[in-house]
Amino acid sequence: MHILANYLTEFKNSNMEISVLVFGQITDITGKGSLKFTDIKSTGELYQLLLKTYPQLESIKYLMAVNKKIIHENTMLMDEDTIALLPPFSGG
């Protein structure tokens, strides 16, 4: 059992997939509302990757939510987590 559990964990990590949901003005930059990434371990790592992929994000103020909760510091990610990129709200 122990060996199997280890094997599964490793298998899972190496194929870890996260969804990134994109809203508001950020959709103008990404061109789509959702993105998929594999093997991203933290929100900090995601932030850097997004910046490399979409340099225009540099000028955009936004928050990240992990599974619908806004986070304010670097947060570890798990398989199937949903991260949202949230530019300033303008409802009402």
Place this chain on the structure above:
Amino acid sequence: MHILANYLTEFKNSNMEISVLVFGQITDITGKGSLKFTDIKSTGELYQLLLKTYPQLESIKYLMAVNKKIIHENTMLMDEDTIALLPPFSGG
């Protein structure tokens, strides 16, 4: 002319008539919504006369308005003035 003016003033004074409008719970005491008085010179005098006529007014908190303006001190009255007895407002 001067003599005539004096005469008119005296005539007016001796028949000076004021209207008293009654509202809210005070109508339960007076039984009517409007009263007429003659030769009342001030709101203080009116207050005393009302109290003598309707002793139950003793227990009622009310303000007086002279010609639609609330007054807070003894005020001289003139012919055809309209005085309103205003118990606490309860609109809305």
Place this chain on the structure above:
Amino acid sequence: MESKKKHKVFVEGPISPPFIADAIAKHNSKTNIGAHSLFLGQVRNDRVGEQEVVAIEYTSYQEMADDKFYEIREDAFKKFPLICMHIYHSLGLVKSGEISLFVFTSSVHRKEAIAACEWIVERIKNEVPVWGKEILSNETSQWKLNT
């Protein structure tokens, strides 16, 4: 600005929801408005001993009340950057569950409409000569006291 328009405040009987809807809909063409604040006073069926309030009968010193509503209106436009404001108050019988006061303010941004609406409601309650007589379930009555 409509600060000079002296509109009729008193309405006979309750203020109906469709009347409120019409008042709202009329502001559709005023496209500089960003926020509306509405206050509605509804008659409560308060318990009074064994009885309960089934209606309130409103009376007013109308001439003085009209002057006061006008003064409140003028003051509101001086104090707050409003685009519109409307006040409607019932006279006569309003049953419990029905609406007897409707204050409606509109402005570019929300804070002004909200602050003005509350300020106007307070002034009406304190300064306008209107009296409510509470009609109880056993057909007796008592004079309402504002809190």
Place this chain on the structure above:
Amino acid sequence: MESKKKHKVFVEGPISPPFIADAIAKHNSKTNIGAHSLFLGQVRNDRVGEQEVVAIEYTSYQEMADDKFYEIREDAFKKFPLICMHIYHSLGLVKSGEISLFVFTSSVHRKEAIAACEWIVERIKNEVPVWGKEILSNETSQWKLNT
């Protein structure tokens, strides 16, 4: 108390005056209510250079927004002695002059309904993931910024 009822907040397109009238009329049977406070957000035709805003298209992160509306609702019932509260927010296209937000609070006395309504509006503006895209008269667009 209806604090446990999770009602639908988002409506497609503008919030119509008859819809608001219906919401008001439904409270006719709640005769312990003495005061309603309503806030309505209306789309402004702001000038943007040579153009003006003809509509706003609202989008949302709906799952998160629904959680947030529920949290605001629960908090409001804890913080204020409310009898009822309702929130409606538009998604999709709302033209200038039309209504995109409707917050409705009811309580025994006026102060609680008024304070709660304002508090809820502030929380919605600050915390609910909704974005407005302003559609301009020349068919270009820009993202709205809340003030």
